[in-house]
Amino acid sequence: MFENLSERLDRSFKLLKGEGKITEINVAETLKDVRKALLDADVNYKVAKQFTDTVKEKALGQNVLTSIKPSQLMVKIVHDELASLMGGTAAEIDLKGSPSIILMSGLQGSGKTTFTGKLANMLKTKKGKSPLLVACDVYRPAAIEQLKVLGEQIGVPVYAELESKSPVEIALNAIKEAKNKGNDLVIVDTAGRLAIDEQMMQEITAIKNAIQPNETLFVVDAMTGQDAVNTAKEFNERLDFNGVVLTKLDGDTRGGAALSIRSVVDKPIKFVGTGEKMDALDVFHPDRMADRILGMGDIVSLVERAQEQYNEEEAKRLQKRIAKNQFDFNDFLTQIQQIKKMGNLKELASMIPGVGKALKNIDIDDNAFKSIEAIIFSMTPEERVNPGVLNGSRRQRIATGSGTSIQEVNKLVKQFEETRKMMKMLTAAKPGARKLPSFRR
Structure with a gap:
């Protein structure tokens, strides 16, 4: 992930190598290249401009110590601003209550059902939770079957009703089931929908109002780039979700969605999908992601x-x-x-x-x-x-x-x-x- 952006930023910093000090001229030249790199990575234009303006202001306000080269200082400033752009620190998921309830939302084909299984697996193995998955996609029978297969793989029960009932009714019945069976976590998988589909948007709003979830997560395919950011904005205006999940981040060499989405919707990225396996799910750490973008590795995640x-x-x-x-x-x-x-x-x-x-x-x-x-x-x-x-x-x-x-x-x-x-x-x-x-x- 981020290979193209990492390579372009590395080339940008080389413009400062050999320079004795930071000046308005060499900073402007470097940041012009950084802005191009961000735009090529499909970062939102306003976000890219604001980012480089902030970096320029901080760079020109710094006195370069004799032991630090201008290029090294620029890397440090860009690193800190990248981390800040993506949220600064990892955002916790709210698991209060018994059962705690998580509602999934997102576009068709965003990887929502697969993520539902991955999240249940993560919270079961790492937090000791006893999840119940809820199949509320009544429009696509294959989605119910897919969730059952995933539940079987990870040893988690799935609640589904084959009779044509409303998703709201199914979700409410599932919560009752969880209380009766002792499940302390309910994860509700819903049908994929388009933001322009008014009827479907009203339906997921009704589900949220009925079940009052601890967390509403918006799942988006990172490979859709700038479109992911626009869609997140439209969904957030209707649902006021708590956080974003980026799936297929391992297949995106640009990374524009991860860099833009936090600034545009002002909601944290909470999880990232990094592969097809059920354990290929990571908590999103902005500072560690900034390390990786700038080629500094991510030893902490490796040790974890x-x-x-x-x-x-x-x-x-x-x-x-x-x-x-x-x-x-x-x-x-x-x-x-x-x-x-x-x-x-x-x-x-x-x-x-x-x-x-x-x-x-x-x-x-x-x-x-x-x-x-x-x-x-x-x-x-x-x-x-x-x-x-x-x-x-x-x-x-x-x-x-x-x-x-x-x-x-x-x-x-x-x-x-x-x-x-x-x-x-x-x-x-x-x-x-x-x-x-x-x-x-």
Whole structure:
């Protein structure tokens, strides 16, 4: 995401490199390029102009310290303003009450039903909630079926009424059901609608008035760019929603919607969809997004994703095995599977500062571990536990069984042995271990 904008901003800042100080002339030249970059990224014109005017005012009011280059100062100012433009800090979702109620709204095809399932999954696993999904799209039978399939995937019940009843009645009945069954969260999925469709807009307004939700979220496809912002404005005038959800942000290399929508509707972006899987959903952090746009990575989000897969007991067990040099291919396979659960590999790599820029034109296949897993699965239990028995004939059998070459098997075994040695050394060098003697001159 934001690849095009990141590249253009990087080129803009290079205009200041080599300059001894910030002047009105070189700032104007740099910000002219920044404004073009924002407009090319489909950012609203008024938003882009106001943004560059604010940056110019702050840049000219700064005294550049001798230790800081003008380009570095400009990056800092642009970073802070980008974060402010997108809301400054992450916006919390209101989960008060029992049950707490969340109402979904949005255009047809915006990814609303899929997001409904993702949000239920997130709040169930991370907040310990017991959700009930409500199918209120009475116009599209496939939508009800889709929600049921998603509910089954994540282990969350779905309330639906096949008889032709009004969405308002269905939503009210679902809330009663939630109270009877002990569900402390109700997420109401509604039909997609156009802002110009007066009847449909009246219907969702009636649903909101009847159920009085804690949160009304507007779900919009980020790839629709400036149209997403205009639609959000029209929906907000009717619904006065609490927050925005940007879906398919991973497919948008421009990012104009994320940068414009907060300023235009004055409502926070609360969540962003970053893939098709049910766990591909992130809380929106403006400061972290500004880091990523400017190629600074996003270490905090990377660590958070790693911690979600982190099991303290498993980590202690693994540490003991490494210390005793017992780390084997079963442990190696477990580590690979945990990394895969963290998400898209290229996105994970781009969270490391500097790596995103280096990977700009490189495609990292999510199946990158497939051949490694195939090789390990082709080993016998004894071979996984004791790699030392892997002689030539065993390696050839493994290569044939995994559909790989003997060279690939040899390469994996060599890398595994080097990894095991490195882990052993790091464990031995931890605080409290015996230090090497020092040498006096």
